Amino acid sequence: MADIHNKEIDQVSGVETTGHEWDGLKELNNPLPKWWLYLFYVTIVWAVIYWVLYPSWPLISSYTTGILGANQRAEAIAAYEEVIAGRSEFADKVVATPLEDIGKDQQLLQFALANGQAAFGDNCAPCHGGGGAGSEGYPNLQDDTWIWGGTLEDIHTSLQYGIRSDHDEARFGEMPAFGRDELLTGEEIDQVANFVASRVGLTAEEGVDLAAGQTLYADNCAACHGESLEGIQEVGAPSLMSANYLYGKSLADIKAQIDTPRNGVMPAWAGRLDPATIKSLTLYVHSFGGGI
Amino acid sequence: MSTDTETHQAGQAGQTETWFEAAKKIYPMATHGKFRRIKWGLLFLTLGIYYFLPFIRYDRGPDAPSQAVLVDMENRRAYFFFIEIWPQEVYYLTGLLIIAAVALFLMNAVAGRIWCGYLCPQTVWTDLFLWVERKVEGDRRERMALDKEPLSFGKVRKRITKHFFWLMIAWWTGGAWVLYFNDAPTLVWQLLTFQAPMVAYVWIAILTSTTYLLAGFMREQVCIYMCPWPRIQAALTDEKALNVTYLWDRGEPRGSLKQNRKLAEQGMPAGDCIDCYQCFQVCPTGVDIRKGMQLDCIQCGLCIDACDNVMTKIGKPTGLIGYDTDENIQRRIEGKEPVYEIVRPRTIIYAAVIVLVGAIMLFTLLNRDFADISVLHDRNPVFVELSDGSVRNGYTVRLSNKRLHSRSFMLHVEGMPPNTSVEAIGVDTSFAGRPILEVGPDTTREVRVLVTSPGWEKLPPSTPVTFRITESVMGEVVTAKDTFKAPDRP
Numbered sequence A: 001m002a003d004i005h006n007k008e009i010d011q012v013s014g015v016e017t018t019g020h021e022w023d024g025l026k027e028l029n030n031p032l033p034k035w036w037l038y039l040f041y042v043t044i045v046w047a048v049i050y051w052v053l054y055p056s057w058p059l060i061s062s063y064t065t066g067i068l069g070a071n072q073r074a075e076a077i078a079a080y081e082e083v084i085a086g087r088s089e090f091a092d093k094v095v096a097t098p099l100e101d102i103g104k105d106q107q108l109l110q111f112a113l114a115n116g117q118a119a120f121g122d123n124c125a126p127c128h129g130g131g132g133a134g135s136e137g138y139p140n141l142q143d144d145t146w147i148w149g150g151t152l153e154d155i156h157t158s159l160q161y162g163i164r165s166d167h168d169e170a171r172f173g174e175m176p177a178f179g180r181d182e183l184l185t186g187e188e189i190d191q192v193a194n195f196v197a198s199r200v201g202l203t204a205e206e207g208v209d210l211a212a213g214q215t216l217y218a219d220n221c222a223a224c225h226g227e228s229l230e231g232i233q234e235v236g237a238p239s240l241m242s243a244n245y246l247y248g249k250s251l252a253d254i255k256a257q258i259d260t261p262r263n264g265v266m267p268a269w270a271g272r273l274d275p276a277t278i279k280s281l282t283l284y285v286h287s288f289g290g291g292i
Numbered sequence B: 001m002s003t004d005t006e007t008h009q010a011g012q013a014g015q016t017e018t019w020f021e022a023a024k025k026i027y028p029m030a031t032h033g034k035f036r037r038i039k040w041g042l043l044f045l046t047l048g049i050y051y052f053l054p055f056i057r058y059d060r061g062p063d064a065p066s067q068a069v070l071v072d073m074e075n076r077r078a079y080f081f082f083i084e085i086w087p088q089e090v091y092y093l094t095g096l097l098i099i100a101a102v103a104l105f106l107m108n109a110v111a112g113r114i115w116c117g118y119l120c121p122q123t124v125w126t127d128l129f130l131w132v133e134r135k136v137e138g139d140r141r142e143r144m145a146l147d148k149e150p151l152s153f154g155k156v157r158k159r160i161t162k163h164f165f166w167l168m169i170a171w172w173t174g175g176a177w178v179l180y181f182n183d184a185p186t187l188v189w190q191l192l193t194f195q196a197p198m199v200a201y202v203w204i205a206i207l208t209s210t211t212y213l214l215a216g217f218m219r220e221q222v223c224i225y226m227c228p229w230p231r232i233q234a235a236l237t238d239e240k241a242l243n244v245t246y247l248w249d250r251g252e253p254r255g256s257l258k259q260n261r262k263l264a265e266q267g268m269p270a271g272d273c274i275d276c277y278q279c280f281q282v283c284p285t286g287v288d289i290r291k292g293m294q295l296d297c298i299q300c301g302l303c304i305d306a307c308d309n310v311m312t313k314i315g316k317p318t319g320l321i322g323y324d325t326d327e328n329i330q331r332r333i334e335g336k337e338p339v340y341e342i343v344r345p346r347t348i349i350y351a352a353v354i355v356l357v358g359a360i361m362l363f364t365l366l367n368r369d370f371a372d373i374s375v376l377h378d379r380n381p382v383f384v385e386l387s388d389g390s391v392r393n394g395y396t397v398r399l400s401n402k403r404l405h406s407r408s409f410m411l412h413v414e415g416m417p418p419n420t421s422v423e424a425i426g427v428d429t430s431f432a433g434r435p436i437l438e439v440g441p442d443t444t445r446e447v448r449v450l451v452t453s454p455g456w457e458k459l460p461p462s463t464p465v466t467f468r469i470t471e472s473v474m475g476e477v478v479t480a481k482d483t484f485k486a487p488d489r490p
Helices: A034-053 A072-096 A106-123 A152-161 A186-199 A210-220 A251-259 A275-286 B005-012 B034-055 B091-111 B114-119 B121-137 B140-148 B153-179 B184-192 B198-218 B220-226 B229-236 B257-265 B302-313 B326-333 B345-367
Strands: A017-022 A025-028 B069-072 B077-080 B083-085 B243-246 B321-324 B371-377 B391-401 B407-414 B421-424 B434-439 B443-453 B462-471 B477-485
Touching: A072 A106, A072 A275, A106 A275, A152 A275, A186 A210, A186 A251, B034 B069, B034 B114, B034 B121, B034 B153, B034 B184, B034 B302, B091 B114, B091 B229, B091 B345, B114 B121, B114 B229, B121 B140, B121 B153, B121 B198, B121 B220, B153 B184, B153 B198, B184 B198, B198 B220, B243 B326, B302 B321, B371 B462, B371 B477, B391 B407, B391 B434, B391 B462, B391 B477, B407 B421, B407 B443, B421 B434, B434 B443
Parallel strands: none
Antiparallel strands: A017 A025, B069 B077, B077 B083, B243 B321, B371 B391, B391 B443, B407 B434, B407 B462, B421 B443, B462 B477
């Protein structure tokens, strides 16, 4: 360090040096510009003001809240409620309008479809797919195979109460486990499965007694699936003549479904989503193509 | 930068040698003459347009804004008299920018930085601010004296008056800007009653401060240090462009009036320049034009006015400084007549480009569709097989009606077998199985369209289809292409 009382002046620039020297290079003492320095002081003052006004310092089990009472969670909730309030005009209208009439009001329909699309992505897409195309075990909402009906009213009911859910008004239909519960023997299952396959355009196995299968069908299956395999919507028994099978359309799939059927569950959404959203979802799902 | 340092700034040189030179304050003196009048005229014209254009009304009917020039961000429309621009048509802006750029090149090829001198906003507002400064604080000498004066009541009063008027102009500049984005009379009232949207106040604040700073304080420094155009211009100019030029062959050797007369009487060479520094003192960027063409010169021609006034006074022909070309200086030295070739390949090409781009824009503007269709194929799933084996494809179809009245369109899907059905969700009316879609005035309507082909129809995995809409009254037709996807059945 240079002697502070004996300041050295740089010959070339006329600026005093700091006394720091590295390999013969001396550092000139050019102070920071005043405006920069003052701005720096302002930021310090600003920080102190901020500590007082806003939550800032962590304490052992809490934190300083600041005198303005700023709270980001409260702000977020307020913003959320503002959005809900902003939408309430349309949402109330959706609730008040019968499902069939919503489509007559262009603006209302646009709102319902947009609202339904958003709700679908949040709640339905995990099972039914982003575009409602479903997958094995999860019904395709884009086609016209509607096990419980595809009218606006049917979709609305399924959405509200679910299928085989724990809701009291849930739609409930169950395929008996003919194999697991020993209602039919293995051979009988083969026969009835082959009979169904032969009727819906699949190739039946050779050497299987289709006539026996037909009798078995009439005795065990026709009550729900109908005499001519057309299904009965009221009990949720799907048409077997459809091109689309929920659990796969092959002889093996049919056998598996007779032996140990799978019965999927659709949750009830009443109480979890508000009525306007459920109605919006109904319209949105129906817009996939609807059905009967 | 080569301003006239030796003569005028000698007194300001510091005691110790510094490595940085502070910007020297320039005190442009008032002048009068032909170019000054042109500048005033253009100032009134350009600022008049800028400040008052938003108040011009244009009747577009009851459901559309009645402001002649309006950029409606909220509804995503831009209006320019009879032209209405939709967001997908902003490419017109590209055309305008191309024309603006080439027009700048053309101006440069004809008369150098004439844009800088007369039309650039920086020049125009600086000119206006300087006028205010002169009115309040006096001309060059008085301002220089005032700056040196110690602080006094009079000085403070003058300063406050000046800054007040500067801020008023700057504030109105920012205010006029926001008027282009909302109904002007309504917004003015909202601004006055503090009910205007926050964004309006923010933009007024931004443009007030930039105008105040750039035109009041930065002035010529914007042209010299911040603006890229002088550099680009230097690369674009040629020896045939008209530039503000000191005819040194006539002016030199310069000397005082008395001295040069004496020299002339003795038959010695004596120039017309009497070294009065008027050209330098009126220059808004502090250029001594007698040093030749330089980057700082914005070609405003005020030095021409100043010099002409002096020449008239001393009974010499005017035009010692004037718009001239590099080529002519050379020609005069060689004893040839000056030539002014404004029409030459460079200017012809620039003009041709402007005409071409303008023509393309005009053509597309006159022939653009007033309806639009865009089709988006469902991606998830790309197709659906129905219970009877039919194949259905879903599309999101968006129709735009750019007319200011409601219109209906018939939707037809071409390229599919005849028994294909087309269904638009939420649309009941149809003609021969083709949905009729009603679209409101100046709006778009999005509708989901299902195209279903029977299962017995053998379809390739992908069929190109055309969505065609036909307007019911005028028969306007717009199409969009897409594909129909089907399973690859054996």
